[in-house]
Amino acid sequence: MNRSACLIFNPVAGQGNPEQELLEIRSLLEPTIDLDIHFTTEEIDADQLAEAAVQRGVDEIIASGGDGTLSAAATAVINTNIPFGIISRGTANAFATALGIPDTIEAACQTILQGVTRDIDVAYCNDRPLILLAGIGFEAETVEKANREAKNRFGIIAYILAGIQQLRELQSFDVEIETDEKIIKTTAAAVTVANAAPPTSVLAQGPAGIIYNDGLLDVTIVAPVNKAGAIAATYHLFQSASAGNAAERDDIGYLRAKHFKITTDPVQKVVVDGELVGTTPIEVKCVPAGLKVFVPTVEEAELAEKLEGLPNLVIELKHPPEGEAETVELKE
Numbered sequence: 001m002n003r004s005a006c007l008i009f010n011p012v013a014g015q016g017n018p019e020q021e022l023l024e025i026r027s028l029l030e031p032t033i034d035l036d037i038h039f040t041t042e043e044i045d046a047d048q049l050a051e052a053a054v055q056r057g058v059d060e061i062i063a064s065g066g067d068g069t070l071s072a073a074a075t076a077v078i079n080t081n082i083p084f085g086i087i088s089r090g091t092a093n094a095f096a097t098a099l100g101i102p103d104t105i106e107a108a109c110q111t112i113l114q115g116v117t118r119d120i121d122v123a124y125c126n127d128r129p130l131i132l133l134a135g136i137g138f139e140a141e142t143v144e145k146a147n148r149e150a151k152n153r154f155g156i157i158a159y160i161l162a163g164i165q166q167l168r169e170l171q172s173f174d175v176e177i178e179t180d181e182k183i184i185k186t187t188a189a190a191v192t193v194a195n196a197a198p199p200t201s202v203l204a205q206g207p208a209g210i211i212y213n214d215g216l217l218d219v220t221i222v223a224p225v226n227k228a229g230a231i232a233a234t235y236h237l238f239q240s241a242s243a244g245n246a247a248e249r250d251d252i253g254y255l256r257a258k259h260f261k262i263t264t265d266p267v268q269k270v271v272v273d274g275e276l277v278g279t280t281p282i283e284v285k286c287v288p289a290g291l292k293v294f295v296p297t298v299e300e301a302e303l304a305e306k307l308e309g310l311p312n313l314v315i316e317l318k319h320p321p322e323g324e325a326e327t328v329e330l331k332e
């Protein structure tokens with residue numbers, strides 16, 4: 001029997017050609033999955049479309065767009081047990097990267113076609129669903145500065161430029177972080193509560209890896225004393241995260257718990273999954289295994305080999321599988 005799914009498609013996401021991208025998705029998925037396609041509009045967001053799909057009792061929900069569309073759609077699917085597929089077409093694609101889902105259309109569709117799901121944690125931040133992270137301070141300002149026009153023109157560089165601009169205006173605040181076990185008071189320039197985070201979310205990278213199915217959230221506190229310290233701390237987080245290590249500077253702290261209450265003085269802006277949502281105080285609670293997501297059957301391994309694209313490339317297999325040619329010629 002054919003599978004069926006509601007496909008929620010943002011027709012203005014990303015820098016590609018959405019019409020072409022939709023054709024590609026349909027040609028990959030429709031031989032196996034009956035698609036009921038719904039487009040987001042300026043007025044009707046992905047969460048409303050996903051909510052309606054849940055009400056109709058669809059078998060699967062697939063969302064395609066930038067992180068805004070994917071997060072919004074996911075929020076309506078929490079605790080429904082409906083498998084959720086992701087086809088990223090945005091600028092940063094943090095959602096897919098954080099969950100180890102490929103961000104090319106073809107590989108994302110293959111992941112959905114394979115039909116393997118994994119239960120991942122989600123969270124609520126002041127009763128608003130959170131899939132990736134809540135940023136206080138720094139991260140919040142960065143998103144606000146990377147506006148739509150800049151994103152369209154410069155893509156991911158817009159975020160980096162906004163980050164650098166933000167560094168120049170570094171402002172610290174007093175923060176109180178309460179878990180079920182303790183209360184921590186300190187001064188910080190950025191506090192991030194992460195359920196899952198891509199490596200590009202540098203300010204979430206205090207611990208050595210953020211595990212999205214452990215029933216816990218990770219808080220990273222970055223507390224540089226001056227601008228030079230801010231640059232050094234950010235760079236350290238980037239490096240230690242890339243190497244899979246925990247941060248080791250005095251001005252970086254981290255802790256893990258399933259429930260956090262965070263207040264600041266003065267009040268700070270708060271970003272949840274890339275959207276500016278309000279200000280402190282916040283309360284964040286983990287919802288273990290709240291979302292069932294299509295994931296690749298094998299973890300995306302770091303590529304240990306890349307040869308495609310080399311001029312006049314010929315690859316000779318010394319032990320070819322039976323029935324296959326011994327020599328493969330790849331020409332552009």
Ligand SMILES: Nc1ncnc2c1ncn2[C@@H]1O[C@H](COP(=O)(O)OP(=O)(O)OP(=O)(O)O)[C@@H](O)[C@H]1O
Nearest residue numbers: 010013014040041042065066067068069090091092
């Ligand atoms: N048909 C539409 N016309 C205009 N705006 C739309 C339409 N559909 C959705 N939107 C808006 O698109 C935004 C979500 O964009 P999304 O995050 O999916 O893509 P993006 O901004 O290109 O990605 P990224 O955040 O990675 O840059 C929402 O603000 C939503 O209101």
